[in-house]
Amino acid sequence: GQNIDQPTEMTATEGAIVQINCTYQTSGFNGLFWYQQHAGEAPTFLSYNVLDGLEEKGRFSSFLSRSKGYSYLLLKELQMKDSASYLCAVTDSNYQLIWGAGTKLIIKP
Amino acid sequence: EAEVAQSPRYKITEKSQAVAFWCDPISGHATLYWYRQILGQGPELLVQFQDESVVDDSQLPKDRFSAERLKGVDSTLKIQPAELGDSAMYLCASSLQREVNTGELFFGEGSRLTVL
Numbered sequence: 001g002q003n004i005d006q007p008t009e010m011t012a013t014e015g016a017i018v019q020i021n022c023t024y025q026t027s028g029f030n031g032l033f034w035y036q037q038h039a040g041e042a043p044t045f046l047s048y049n050v051l052d053g054l055e056e057k058g059r060f061s062s063f064l065s066r067s068k069g070y071s072y073l074l075l076k077e078l079q080m081k082d083s084a085s086y087l088c089a090v091t092d093s094n095y096q097l098i099w100g101a102g103t104k105l106i107i108k109p
Numbered sequence: 110e111a112e113v114a115q116s117p118r119y120k121i122t123e124k125s126q127a128v129a130f131w132c133d134p135i136s137g138h139a140t141l142y143w144y145r146q147i148l149g150q151g152p153e154l155l156v157q158f159q160d161e162s163v164v165d166d167s168q169l170p171k172d173r174f175s176a177e178r179l180k181g182v183d184s185t186l187k188i189q190p191a192e193l194g195d196s197a198m199y200l201c202a203s204s205l206q207r208e209v210n211t212g213e214l215f216f217g218e219g220s221r222l223t224v225l
Binding site (some may be wrong): 004030031033035040041042043044045048087089091095096097099100101102 | 149150151152153154165200202210211212213214215216217218219221
């Protein structure tokens, strides 16, 4: 079966750095997405990786290793507004989008 | 800034009643998705349209759910009859990409359904 694993919950301190991991087992690969979702709101797009390596976008970076079926989202200089769930999603060889359950990130002052 | 419009934002209904949700995607977006999301879980695809055609409705409970996008623009998702287990957030999303699931999805604010 197809599976995406993410930690259920993480806690970090304001101003610090946190890394949210995502591992996937899917039938083929056509890209990996990260979305941010605040409580009670819709997901918003953060990043898209299709090639190996690191993509940096301001305080957020996303890394992909296709050979390891692994990605991480790195958040720097954490702010209270970064408290949210972070969803990892993978497009498989049939172009179906498989979603993880999300990682709830709690930021403490 | 263009947005995906959804209504209603909140809906409370009794079981066995009919419910309908409406979505208007960003203009020019060919692909439209309806997702269901239960608290603490990732979105679950119900149906995916490319223009007016259904691309994937394999996870849609067709005995009670129906969806249409008649003119390839706005879309309606209907549940009849509603069951207690249907309580969830119903998310509509659209994408500019014609090659599905290779581009950013733009989500509406969602419709929160509570079935009593």
